[in-house]
Amino acid sequence: MQLPVVIIGSGFAGYQLAREFRQLDNQTPVIIVTADNGDDYSKPLISHGFSRRLSADAMIQKRCDALAEELAITILPNTRITSLNAQNKTVSYGDEIIAYRDLVLATGAEAAIPPVRGDGTTQILTLNSLQEYRHASKTIVDKQRVLVIGTGLIGTEIALDLSLANKEVWLVGMTEQLMGHLLPDFISRELQQRFQSSGCQVMTGLTVVELTQSDSGLRVTLSDDRVIEVDAAIAATGLRPRTALANAAGLRINRGICVDACLQTSSPHIYALGDGAEISGTLLPYLQPIALSAKALAKTLAGNRTDVVIPAMPVIIKTPVMPIQLSGETSGAHLSWLVEHTDNGMIAKAYIHEDKMVGYVVTDKQIAQGFSLLAQLRATA
Ligand SMILES: Cc1cc2nc3c(=O)[nH]c(=O)nc-3n(C[C@H](O)[C@H](O)[C@H](O)COP(=O)(O)OP(=O)(O)OC[C@H]3O[C@@H](n4cnc5c(N)ncnc54)[C@H](O)[C@@H]3O)c2cc1C
Known part of the structure; x- marks a missing residue:
């Protein structure tokens, strides 16, 4: 056999x-x-x-x-x-x-669940599978106020999506900026401004310390002692x-x-x-x-032993208020940036040495430029 x-x-x-x-x-x-x-x-x-x-x-x-x-x-x-x-x-x-x-x-x-105190933690929703989405969407459909914990890629996308679905959204994360591990601060700040304009409350540099059930939903205590009341909480704090x-x-x-x-x-x-x-x-x-x-x-x-080769890959951030594409090294104090602001968005190129581009971030309609920048990045790798 x-x-x-x-x-x-x-x-x-x-x-x-x-x-x-x-x-x-x-x-x-x-x-x-x-x-x-x-x-x-x-x-x-x-x-x-x-x-x-x-x-x-x-x-x-x-x-x-x-x-x-x-x-x-x-x-x-x-x-x-x-x-x-x-x-x-x-x-x-x-x-x-x-x-x-x-x-x-x-x-x-x-999906990792953050270490939060309180009897409300059993209500924390996650979104890393179809079953989790099925459960979360049923729970959230008739709720208005939603807390999203985690300002990484997934938390940021989900928070904006809920906001576009006319929910009242609080996005809370421990890093000082949105997607700090992926984006330079000037792009992160611009994204955060657009989030606030779309009605989503962004609270960076904070953690959720306690989540308790209350008569009107969930009572959230943040690390700066602020308290907010929400109807549902989603964790997007890593995998x-x-x-x-x-x-x-x-x-x-x-x-x-x-x-x-x-x-x-x-x-x-x-x-x-x-x-x-x-x-x-x-x-x-x-x-x-x-x-x-x-x-x-x-x-x-199939019998032909083959190594996987992974070249520089584009990361597409699905935030319709500010579409973003990036690749290579795009965050960290060691990078210097050449930034072009246009009516159609930003083109930001990251350098370590003057002549060697090591990453890029393009936004809005300038994401069309991403593919030629990606080709440049791959050519110099
Ligand atoms: C909201 C969201 C948006 C995303 N957007 C993007 C994007 O735009 N672009 C992008 O590139 N990536 C994106 N990603 C990431 C991408 O979707 C994942 O990298 C990819 O789907 C992971 O697939 P996987 O098969 O490794 O894991 P999974 O999809 O988690 O599958 C794991 C499987 O293993 C099974 N399993 C586990 N343990 C056992 C066991 N003991 N016995 C039997 N079965 C078991 C599970 O049932 C499941 O079927 C996104 C992720 C999320 C959550």
Whole structure:
């Protein structure tokens, strides 16, 4: 009997790998085991879900059954793998054991919940999966005042989206500026001004210390002792790669599941990709690196061992009041900036040495310039 390639996880990483592998090999059995219902959906759409009034079902691109048929693979939905035996090359759930030829951990990451006191913390919503969005959208639909904790990329996008959906929004984060790890301060400030103009209250340099249930909703105490009343709270305070299975099986983990350039873990025949993987020391929780990882890993699984090569990638920030695209090094005091302000937005180029551009940020209609800047960046890398 031919042993299967087993993929754990049906997010973008798991399904993209199955698609790429099937283009190279339509014989080897493939089994995808997933803790969720296995429907294929677009996670980035969650950032527009509230303002566009999208139901969770509207984000589904293909149902689990249809995808299994299209790719000629077996999908086991609503099935959580609970142990991995690298020696015997098996994974198991309940009393069931699946033997594999090669195993791929595409188990993603969980939304981190900030350490907040109070009986309201059980009400904190997260948005890192379709199930979480389904629950959050039902909870929020008839609520007006929403707290978003976290001023990173996802928190910022979600806060603006709720504001565009006519909610009253407070965006609170511990860093001094919006998306401080991605944006230079002059662009962050401009974005914050536009947020305030659109009605979203931005409170930077603060943490939420307590969340308690009150008669009218949730009482939020901030680190400067200010108190606000909201009806719902969402945390977008980062991701924690799911490493428990790998850890228990003795694989090397750090922040994520450690893999080499071929996406192999510290154990032969076990690979990892997606939000849960740490590739040569780096976490890359974005679609494009995952798509490149899936392409390379499919080749490896088809017998042609291939390194994943990840060039400078564009990051698109989905904030309609100020669309932004960036790539390369774009934050930090070591950078010097050449900034062009135009009626159509900003073009900001980051330099370390006078002649070497190491990153760029373009805004509004100038995002059209992003692709030629990206080509320049790649050419000088
Ligand atoms: C709101 C939002 C907007 C985003 N927008 C963008 C964007 O515009 N551009 C961009 O590039 N990226 C964006 N991202 C990031 C991007 O969506 C993710 O990097 C990507 O979807 C991660 O896919 P994944 O398959 O690695 O993980 P996941 O989607 O988290 O999938 C993990 C899978 O593993 C399964 N699983 C976990 N443990 C087990 C187990 N023990 N047994 C069985 N199954 C298990 C889960 O059920 C799930 O199916 C966004 C993310 C969010 C949250």
